[in-house]
Amino acid sequence: MLWASKSRLFLVLFLILDKQLIWEYVRYLRGLYKYNRLERLNSNEYSLRRRLHGIEKGLTQKEFRSEFALSYILETVMTLKNLAPCLHEENPSFFEYSLRVLEEYFFRTHSDDERYIRAMEIFTELKAGHAVEKIPEEERCPNDDSSFFSFLCSRSSIRVFSKEVPSDEVLTYAIRCALQAPSGCNRQPYRFVIIKNDKELLKKVAALPPGGGGNAFDAPVVVFVIGDYSAFPTTRSFHEVYVDSALASLAFVLALHEQGVDSCFMNWPRDYNLSQRLETLLALKPYETVVTSIALGYREMESRVALSVRKTIEEILEIR
Ligand SMILES: Cc1cc2nc3c(=O)[nH]c(=O)nc-3n(C[C@H](O)[C@H](O)[C@H](O)COP(=O)(O)O)c2cc1C
Known part of the structure; x- marks a missing residue:
């Protein structure tokens, strides 16, 4: 007491x-x-991006369902309609991308649900007067040169994997690259737990990340990036666990890509029960925290990839 x-x-x-x-x-x-x-107000651009991404994922997934996104398709179309005048003016490429995703969605799906039917009506009105093209397969990588930009563009999150397991050498090289990332005061307050040999553990942990479809996309390897709070003397800098781990994770994923290994980050939400379960499975120390999880392996070649169109430079840059 x-x-x-x-x-x-x-x-x-x-x-x-x-x-x-x-x-x-x-x-x-x-x-x-x-x-x-x-x-x-159905005017949230972040929410529109997220939902369009969900629809793109649904359109590119291995087992295609002809009915999905019913719980949010009406809101998605209404949001696009409300934002259309401003997007059309200020961000035409995102507007066009939105139309393309929805065009394909309504072309390939069917439903008698009234939300779906209403959404389709609004969309038909909205796209009138716009020439909507199909989403191209490989538009992400405009140039095929040896620039760093092209290398970055050529990576995509992959969600359909073959059974082939990347070797320890390939993974160790990627970890060596991760260690080259900058970190606050050179603390490197993280470690990577790679699960590939223990199939029973792999099955258990793969079921946990909510954005991994219940099986971490059936990837042959799942990685957890673990942050170490014992690296910090005060609460002033404990957010650095996330910054440093994220920088290292990106280097890790890019090094995998360099070696032809594909991956997809899987969101690790701030969820007490989920974290407790993983803490037990991985025997985490009481001062460690899970920063993120990553599914990795080799892409199944026939699979399609979401375009995930980027913001414009103007949207994110301010030079003073
Ligand atoms: C922190 C983080 C969490 C993510 N979580 C998920 C997830 O749970 N499920 C998923 O399918 N993709 C997830 N992704 C992948 C993003 O959807 C993807 O990076 C984004 O749409 C850009 O596409 P690209 O990686 O193909 O360039 C995540 C990415 C990051 C960086």
């Missing part, structure tokens, strides 16, 4: 003293408020 009230007091004191944490949380809440306000 006494222990519980003491720890609660400690938590309150900690929150009062850690202004930065509160400041961060307030910003996060403001972001959440803005997101939901725009969502209610």
